Amino acid sequence: MSVTAVNAGSNRHPRRGWKSAATWIGAAIVGVAAFCAIFAPLLVPHDPFAQDLGKRLLVPFWMEGTDPQHILGTDQLGRDYLSRLIWGCRISMLIGVTVSTVSGLIGITIGVLGGFLGGRVDDAVLFAITTRLSIPVVLVALSVVGLLGSSMTLLLVTLSLLLWDRFAVVARSTTMQVRNLDYIAAAWCAGCSRFRILTREVLPNIASHLAVVATLEIALAILLEATLSFLGLGVPPPLPSWGLMIAEAKDYMFFSPWVIVIPGVALFVLVLGINLLGDGLRDQFGARTDQ
Amino acid sequence: MFRFLVRRLIVALLVAATVMTLAFVMTRLSGDLAISIAGPSATQADITAVRKAYGLDRPMLTQFFDWVGHAVTGDLGNSFFFQRRVSSLIGERMPVTLTLGITGLLIALLVSLPLGILAAVRENTVFDRAVQFVTLIGQAMPSFWLGLLLMIIFGLQLGWLPISGTESWQGFIMPGIVLAFSAIPALTRLTRAGMIQAMGSDYIRTARAKGLSRASILLKHALRNAAIPVVAVAAVALGFMLGGSIVIEQVFALHGVGFLAWESIAKNDFPVVQAVVLVLSVIYVALTMFADLLNAVLDPRLRGA
Numbered sequence: 001m002s003v004t005a006v007n008a009g010s011n012r013h014p015r016r017g018w019k020s021a022a023t024w025i026g027a028a029i030v031g032v033a034a035f036c037a038i039f040a041p042l043l044v045p046h047d048p049f050a051q052d053l054g055k056r057l058l059v060p061f062w063m064e065g066t067d068p069q070h071i072l073g074t075d076q077l078g079r080d081y082l083s084r085l086i087w088g089c090r091i092s093m094l095i096g097v098t099v100s101t102v103s104g105l106i107g108i109t110i111g112v113l114g115g116f117l118g119g120r121v122d123d124a125v126l127f128a129i130t131t132r133l134s135i136p137v138v139l140v141a142l143s144v145v146g147l148l149g150s151s152m153t154l155l156l157v158t159l160s161l162l163l164w165d166r167f168a169v170v171a172r173s174t175t176m177q178v179r180n181l182d183y184i185a186a187a188w189c190a191g192c193s194r195f196r197i198l199t200r201e202v203l204p205n206i207a208s209h210l211a212v213v214a215t216l217e218i219a220l221a222i223l224l225e226a227t228l229s230f231l232g233l234g235v236p237p238p239l240p241s242w243g244l245m246i247a248e249a250k251d252y253m254f255f256s257p258w259v260i261v262i263p264g265v266a267l268f269v270l271v272l273g274i275n276l277l278g279d280g281l282r283d284q285f286g287a288r289t290d291q
Numbered sequence: 292m293f294r295f296l297v298r299r300l301i302v303a304l305l306v307a308a309t310v311m312t313l314a315f316v317m318t319r320l321s322g323d324l325a326i327s328i329a330g331p332s333a334t335q336a337d338i339t340a341v342r343k344a345y346g347l348d349r350p351m352l353t354q355f356f357d358w359v360g361h362a363v364t365g366d367l368g369n370s371f372f373f374q375r376r377v378s379s380l381i382g383e384r385m386p387v388t389l390t391l392g393i394t395g396l397l398i399a400l401l402v403s404l405p406l407g408i409l410a411a412v413r414e415n416t417v418f419d420r421a422v423q424f425v426t427l428i429g430q431a432m433p434s435f436w437l438g439l440l441l442m443i444i445f446g447l448q449l450g451w452l453p454i455s456g457t458e459s460w461q462g463f464i465m466p467g468i469v470l471a472f473s474a475i476p477a478l479t480r481l482t483r484a485g486m487i488q489a490m491g492s493d494y495i496r497t498a499r500a501k502g503l504s505r506a507s508i509l510l511k512h513a514l515r516n517a518a519i520p521v522v523a524v525a526a527v528a529l530g531f532m533l534g535g536s537i538v539i540e541q542v543f544a545l546h547g548v549g550f551l552a553w554e555s556i557a558k559n560d561f562p563v564v565q566a567v568v569l570v571l572s573v574i575y576v577a578l579t580m581f582a583d584l585l586n587a588v589l590d591p592r593l594r595g596a
Contacts, residue, residue: 130302131309134572134579136534139552140317143564146556148320223433227538230435231553246436257443264436272431279427 023280029273036086037093044083046070048240052078060258072262075245076252081259084240085266091241092270095156095225096218102160103221104214107167112206114168115175116198125172132165138227145233155234159221170213174206208285215278219271226267242267299583303576310572311362315355317568318561345371358565367566372558377566381548388540388547392533394463395470396525403475404521407482408514414487422483426476434535438469438542454543466543473535474528481524485517492516519589523582530575 036043052074059066060073060081067073072081114125144158178184179202187197226243228234235241237248242263249259325342326333333341342348346357361368367377410422445465446454453462489495490513498508537549544550548567555563 131306134306134575136571138535139537143556226433254447260439267433268431275427275430
């Protein structure tokens with residue numbers, strides 16, 4: 001026993017330091033993004049929608065001939081890039097959090113029911129998950145938005161209906177693990193109702209695993225929204241989604257690469273931050289959500 | 292083994308049937324398709340004519356069973372825009388998408404297998420952490436953005452590769468790399484985990500005790516066992532890549548199935564859209580089935596499940 005303890009200790013220590021640094025970096029990125037998202041209207045130096053055709057494609061601060069009024073330059077319509085970037089953060093976070101919440105409600109409900117009830121119900125749940133996984137997400141989301149016309153609400157609904165699979169998979173497997181544990185049996189014996197056992201005993205005990213999935217789903221939803229917006233079937237213009245900013249700037253990227261570099265870096269850093277935070281949470285809870 | 296096969300096949304068919312229904316419902320969500328097909332300047336008579344010509348005046352259920360009945364025999368209907376059979380349109384575009392998907396998968400395997408093996412051998416070293424960091428970066432990278440960056444760097448500034456098109460095999464390199472990025476994180480992690488597990492097992496200790504060389508132990512003993520889940524996941528990853536290639540085909544202007552779907556969505560050409568959704572889903576289902584079978588063949592313990 002002492003041998004295993006020593007081994008575990010020597011392996012873990014350097015890892016812990018490295019891991020917790022990564023987690024803190026992730027948390028810091030997510031914190032800044034959340035702050036920008038909530039206080040965007042107060043933070044933006046200019047109106048993100050105001051065009052100024054006399055000031056088109058001004059370069060950002062690290063290049064020569066920059067305008068101190070526009071730190072990150074302006075886009076092809078003369079709109080302040082920093083303001084649009086901050087507003088875009090608001091949109092990304094809104095979509096990430098909303099989609100993750102709604103799809104979480106769907107996925108957790110069916111996953112917990114399948115895992116807890118077993119039998120026919122579980123067969124149906126498993127079938128739903130299998131079917132959902134076989135559907136190409138980007139293509140279906142594009143088709144729905146393309147056929148119905150792009151709007152923020154439609155985008156949120158479509159993504160929420162498509163991204164519940166990982167919640168369901170994890171909720172189902174973790175529920176199966178706790179279903180037969182002693183405290184559940186004790187709750188049955190104490191005469192608790194099925195609903196009470198599900199909400200008071202099962203859910204709190206699988207919540208940490210679900211929190212990890214939630215962070216990963218936020219990142220996935222943000223990436224998907226950017227992809228759909230980039231393809232012109234996501235957030236409708238003139239809203240400054242980062243994907244849409246890249247799409248609109250694409251025609252100028254060969255002459256001024258920074259127009260796609262800035263929103264792309266923002267997107268990349270935010271998703272990386274959320275993933276780092278998610279990985280940190282996973283290690284903290286000792287949860288296994290890898291398939 | 293036979294029971295396993297039959298059960299797996301029934302599930303696959305049920306999934307295909309469900310996807311078929313969903314694809315049909317999805318394309319009817321927008322209400323009256325005849326209005327959008329006829330265009331904004333159409334008169335009531337035009338709309339009625341369109342409705343009749345495409346059979347949209349029939350009851351929904353009749354349309355549905357008509358579509359299913361034909362789709363089962365491989366007839367996916369006619370495209371409104373191209374005025375051709377959807378099956379031949381998809382057949383024409385499929386080679387580009389398949390080439391892209393397989394290129395992406397090969398690049399992903401070429402990168403993730405060595406990275407995963409080396410990370411496992413040097414578990415908890417700086418190299419291992421560097422590999423884990425690379426997988427994190429791969430996960431966070433928006434594929435369309437990576438594609439644009441590669442175009443700027445390798446296409447424009449260095450001039451090494453063509454920016455778009457498929458005239459030569461070089462046109463597939465950049466899109467293949469971008470597509471591979473989506474699979475590299477999962478495949479690397481899986482290889483690493485599998486190798487770590489295999490290296491800790493008894494038969495590796497036996498092989499070491501026999502005095503076999505390090506390379507022989509790694510490649511002949513450990514890798515063979517670690518490769519089973521990797522091969523299965525690679526098959527599934529190919530399915531994901533084919534479904535996700537719509538983005539990359541659009542970025543690099545490759546005229547594959549994804550590009551066809553994108554064009555058709557813009558033109559309200561719903562027979563093509565629902566057919567592409569169905570075909571990609573069926574390919575995915577077939578690949579996951581193949582992966583399950585492969586697992587069962589390679590690992591007899593799974594056959595009972």
